[in-house]
Amino acid sequence: MGEWRDESGHRAFGRPWAMQGGPAPDPDRVHLLQLDSDDGWSWADCGTVSSDIPAEALRAGDFTQVDCYTASC
Secondary structure: OOOOOOOOOOEEOOOOOOHHHOOOOOOOEEEEEEEEOEOOEOEOOOEEEEEEEEHHHHHHOOHHHOEEEEEOO
């Protein structure tokens, strides 16, 4: 049996942490930022707030297409 790893935390770019094995990120979108709950702040029920953008919109500098969403336990 593998060792348990806590992959939560704040993240910029790269791959977001999929809370509770949530859906895989859309390959046509770029992850911008994920803020996790911590000792001083909690999103919903110890959740996260994330934002992403279509890759084409990012290349064009069109930040009006950024989506923001939350996930919680």
